[in-house]
Amino acid sequence: MDTYRAFVAIIISFVILLGYQYLFVGFGNKSPAPVEQTQEQPAVVAPGTTADTAAAPTAPPAEAAAAVVPTRPSRPAREIIVETDLYKAVVTEDGGALKSFVLKEHAESMAKDSPGKELLMAAADQGMPLKFSWGSAAPADLLYDSAAQEVVFGKDGKAELIMKAGAGNGLEIERKFSFDTKSYLIDLAVKVTNTSNQPLQGIAQLHQVNSPFEGKNASSTFLFTGPSAFINGQLHEIKAKEFADGAKTISGKIEWAGYASSYFLCGILPVADSGVNFTMQGTDAVAATTVAGNLDTLQPGQAKEYAYRVFYGPKKLTLLQDLGFNLDKAVNFGWFDVIAKPTLWLLNFFYGFVRNYGIAIILVTVLFKAVFWPITQKGMKSMKNMQKLQPKMVKIKEKYKDDPAKMNQEVMNLYKTYKVNPLGGCLPMVLQIPIFFALYKVLLQCIELRHAPFMLWITDLSAPDRLWIGFDLPYLGGLPVLTLLMGASMFLQQKLTPTTADPTQAKIMMFLPVVFTFMFLNFASGLVLYWFVNNLLAILQQYMINRTSKPVPEKAR
Numbered sequence: 001m002d003t004y005r006a007f008v009a010i011i012i013s014f015v016i017l018l019g020y021q022y023l024f025v026g027f028g029n030k031s032p033a034p035v036e037q038t039q040e041q042p043a044v045v046a047p048g049t050t051a052d053t054a055a056a057p058t059a060p061p062a063e064a065a066a067a068v069v070p071t072r073p074s075r076p077a078r079e080i081i082v083e084t085d086l087y088k089a090v091v092t093e094d095g096g097a098l099k100s101f102v103l104k105e106h107a108e109s110m111a112k113d114s115p116g117k118e119l120l121m122a123a124a125d126q127g128m129p130l131k132f133s134w135g136s137a138a139p140a141d142l143l144y145d146s147a148a149q150e151v152v153f154g155k156d157g158k159a160e161l162i163m164k165a166g167a168g169n170g171l172e173i174e175r176k177f178s179f180d181t182k183s184y185l186i187d188l189a190v191k192v193t194n195t196s197n198q199p200l201q202g203i204a205q206l207h208q209v210n211s212p213f214e215g216k217n218a219s220s221t222f223l224f225t226g227p228s229a230f231i232n233g234q235l236h237e238i239k240a241k242e243f244a245d246g247a248k249t250i251s252g253k254i255e256w257a258g259y260a261s262s263y264f265l266c267g268i269l270p271v272a273d274s275g276v277n278f279t280m281q282g283t284d285a286v287a288a289t290t291v292a293g294n295l296d297t298l299q300p301g302q303a304k305e306y307a308y309r310v311f312y313g314p315k316k317l318t319l320l321q322d323l324g325f326n327l328d329k330a331v332n333f334g335w336f337d338v339i340a341k342p343t344l345w346l347l348n349f350f351y352g353f354v355r356n357y358g359i360a361i362i363l364v365t366v367l368f369k370a371v372f373w374p375i376t377q378k379g380m381k382s383m384k385n386m387q388k389l390q391p392k393m394v395k396i397k398e399k400y401k402d403d404p405a406k407m408n409q410e411v412m413n414l415y416k417t418y419k420v421n422p423l424g425g426c427l428p429m430v431l432q433i434p435i436f437f438a439l440y441k442v443l444l445q446c447i448e449l450r451h452a453p454f455m456l457w458i459t460d461l462s463a464p465d466r467l468w469i470g471f472d473l474p475y476l477g478g479l480p481v482l483t484l485l486m487g488a489s490m491f492l493q494q495k496l497t498p499t500t501a502d503p504t505q506a507k508i509m510m511f512l513p514v515v516f517t518f519m520f521l522n523f524a525s526g527l528v529l530y531w532f533v534n535n536l537l538a539i540l541q542q543y544m545i546n547r548t549s550k551p552v553p554e555k556a557r
Contacts, residue, residue, distance in 0.1 A: 077143060080161060082151045084181040087312070088116070096144045096163045096175045097128035101312050106263075110451055110460055119213060119266055119312050126286050127209030129266065130310065132175065132190050135202025138167040144175065157181040170196025171298075184313035185323060191305045194298035204293040204306045206268055206275070210259035211286050223444060227280040227289050228265070229257035230329050237332065240284040247281040254278055255326045256311070257291050263447045265315050265330050271307035314447050317344060333445070339438035344446055351448070357461055358454025361443070361526055365533045368435055376432075376541060443526040454529065458482065461526035480521055482528050487517030489535035496542045 077094035090100040102116040120129065131140035144163040153159040161177040172195055178187035194200050212225050227238045232252035237260070242248055257278040258267035268275070268291045275291040282288045296304055311327060313319070320327040333340035343364065350360035369376075400407035443449060449461040457467040457478075466478030473479065490513035520528050 075143070078146060078149065080146055080149060080151060082159075082161065082177075082179055084153075084179060086182070086184055089312075091146075091161060091163075091177065092128070093144045093146055093163065095128060095131035095141050096165070097131045098312075099124070099128055101266075103264075103313065106314055106447075107451060117213070117264070119264055121211040121213060122209045122286055126211075127207070127288060129208040129210065130188070131207045132173065133202075133205045133207065134171070134173070134192050135200075137169055137171045137200050137202050138165075138173055138192070140205070140207055142167060142173065144173075151179065153179070153181050169200070170194060170198075171200055171202075183323075184311055184319075186310040186312075188308045188310055189305055190308075191303055192298065193303040194300055197300050199297055199299050201295060201297045203295050204274060206270075206291045206306075206308055208258060208266060208268065208289045209286065210266055210289070212284070213261045213264045223262045224332075225261040226259065226284070227257075227278075227287055228260035228267075228330060229278050230255045230326050231257065231278060235329050235332055238280060240282070240287065243280050244283070247279055249277050249279040251277050254291060256330075257289065258311075259287060259289060260315065260330055262445045263315055263450055265311060265313065265327070267311045267327065267330070269309035269311065269325050269327075271309065274306040274308055316447050317341065318348070331445070333438065333441040336434055336438040336441060339434055340441050343438050344442050344448075347442065347446070348448065356454065357449055357452040357526070358458065358529060361461070361529050362533050364439075365530050366537065368439075369534065369537045372432060372435075373541065376538075439530055440527060443530060444524055449524065449526050452526075454525070458525050458529075461529070462524050464522045465525035465528060476521070482525055482532060483517060483520050483523075486520060486528050486532040486535065487513045489532055489539065490516055493535050493539050493542065496539060 077092050079093075079099060080091045082089040082091060086104055088100075088102045088104065089098060091097070092099045098120060101119045103119065104116045106117040107114040108117050122128075132138075133140035142165040144165040147162045147164070151159045151161050157180055159179045159181075161179070163175045163177075165173045167173065172193045174191040174193070176187075176189045176191075178189075180186075188206075190204065190206075192202070192204070214225075224237045224239070226240055227236075227243075229236045229238075229250065231250055231254050236250060238248065238250075254270050254275040254277075256267040256269045257275065258265060260267070270276075270291055270293070274293050276294055277290075277292040279290045279292065280287055291308075293306065298304060309325070311323070315331050317328055317331045320330060331341075346364050346367065347357070347360050350363040351357055354360055354363070396410045397407060400410060443461075452461045453459045454461055458465050465480055465482040466476065467481045468478045491510070494510055494513060516531075520531070
C-alpha cells in the first residue's frame with residue numbers, strides 16, 4: 001500500500017507535472033503525414049516570392065510571357081489605420097498586408113502604461129501577414145492603391161477598405177476588407193480579373209508570417225505555440241520540428257488555419273474552395289504559413305472572387321463559441337477536455353460573483369474537494385486502519401517468513417477480520433488525478449488568468465508568484481512566498497498522513513514536498529494557489545479523521 005503511495009507520488013511529481021505536456025500535448029491531435037505535393041498543389045514559398053509556378057502546369061507561350069512582371073513602382077506604400085472597439089490595426093499598401101494589429105482589451109505587460117497586445121511580432125523584413133498571391137501572374141508583394149486613406153465606420157458599426165493593384169500582365173487584383181467595430185472577425189474578399197487577351201493560370205494563396213506572441217517563460221515551455229488548424233474535423237497543432245527539414249502541407253476541408261499560442265490566435269477562415277491546402281515552413285522563431293486553393297484558369301475577360309474571414313484575437317472559449325466556425329477547437333485541453341471545459345465554466349461562473357479569479361480558484365478547489373470528500377474520507381480511514389494493523393502484520397510476516405503462501409493467506413484473513421480494504425486508500429487518489437490534469441491545463445492555458453490579480457503581491461495569476469524584498473534573489477528575483485507556503489503545507493500533510501512504510505520509504509515521502517516546491521517555483525501562481533488550498537483542505541480532513549479514529553480492538557483468531 002505504502003509502496004503504491006510512494007510510487008504514485010513520485011509519478012505525479014516527475015511525470016504528471018513535467019512529462020505530461022511533452023507526452024500528451026497534441027497526442028490524439030496528431031497531424032497526418034505531410035501530403036505529397038501534386039501538380040495541383042501550391043509549392044511552399046515565403047510571402048512575396050513567385051516560386052509557386054512549380055505548382056502550376058506548364059504554361060502556353062502566351063501565358064509564360066504574361067507572367068513576367070514589370071518593375072514595381074517606386075512610390076512609398078501608404079498606411080491606413082483601422083480602429084475598432086476591440087483593436088487598432090494598420091493596413092499597408094505594400095502587398096495589402098497587415099503591418100500591426102494591437103488588441104485593446106489585452107495589455108502587452110502588467111505595467112500601468114502598457115500598450116495593448118501586439119499580435120504581429122515578426123519583423124517587417126521577415127514578412128507581413130495577409131499578403132495575397134495568384135501564381136506567378138500575381139506575386140504577393142504587389143503595391144496596392146487604396147481607395148481611401150482612412151476607414152470611417154457608419155452608424156451600423158461597419159466599414160470597408162478597398163485596395164487595387166495591377167500585376168503588369170493584364171491581371172488585376174482587388175482586395176476588399178470589411179470591418180465590424182464590435183467583432184474580431186474581418187471579411188476579406190479578393191477579386192482576380194484577367195483583362196489580357198490570353199488565358200492565365202494561378203493558385204490563390206493567402207500568406208501569414210508569425211512569431212511567438214509571448215516571451216519565453218517557464219509556463220510557455222509546457223504549452224504549444226505554432227501553426228494550428230482545424231482541417232477535416234480534426235485539430236492539428238504542428239510543432240516546428242515537423243517542418244524543420246522542409247515545408248509541410250495538410251490538405252482537406254479547412255475550417256480555419258493559422259498560428260496560435262495558449263492565449264491568442266491569428267487565423268484564416270477560407271470560404272468554400274478558397275482554401276484546400278495549409279502549408280507551413282520556418283522555425284520556432286518565425287513560421288510562414290499559407291492557405292491555398294486549387295489551380296484556376298481565367299479566360300480573357302473572366303474574373304473570380306476568393307472569400308476569407310480573418311480572426312486575430314484572444315482564445316477566450318466563450319467568445320470563440322459565439323463566433324462559430326469551430327474556432328473554439330483552438331482551445332485545446334487535450335485528453336481531459338471533457339473535464340477541463342466545465343471546470344473553466346465553473347471558474348468563470350464564480351468570477352461572475354466575486355470578481356477575482358484567485359478567489360474563484362479557491363471556490364472551485366473547495367467545490368471539487370467537497371464532491372470527493374466522502375470517497376476521500378473512506379480512503380483516509382482505510383489507510384489509518386492499515387497503520388493500526390501494522391504490528392499484527394509484522395508478527396505474521398515474522399511467523400511465516402519461510403512460507404510466503406501461508407503469509408499472504410494470513411494477511412488476507414487479517415484484512416477480512418478487521419474489514420480493511422488494502423486498496424481503499426488508492427481509489428480517491430486515482431479518481432482525483434483526472435481532475436488535477438484538467439485544472440492544471442485550465443490554470444495554465446485560460447486567457448482569463450493572464451494579468452489577472454489576486455491579492456497583495458500576486459498581481460498576475462498566470463505568472464510565478466514573487467514578493468519583491470528590495471533586492472534580487474539569485475535565480476528567483478523575488479521571494480516565492482506562496483510556493484513556500486505550498487511546500488510547507490505539503491510537508492505538514494505528509495506528517496499527518498498515516499503510513500506503514502519502512503524508514504527508507506518514509507524518507508522518500510517526506511522529501512517529496514521539497515521536490516514539489518522546486519518544481520512549482522516557476523509555475524503559474526494560479527496553479528500554486530490551487531495546490532496550496534487543496535493541501536489545506538486535505539490537512540483539515542486528515543486531522544478530523546485522526547481525532548475520531550478508534551484503535552483496532554484485539555480479536556482472538
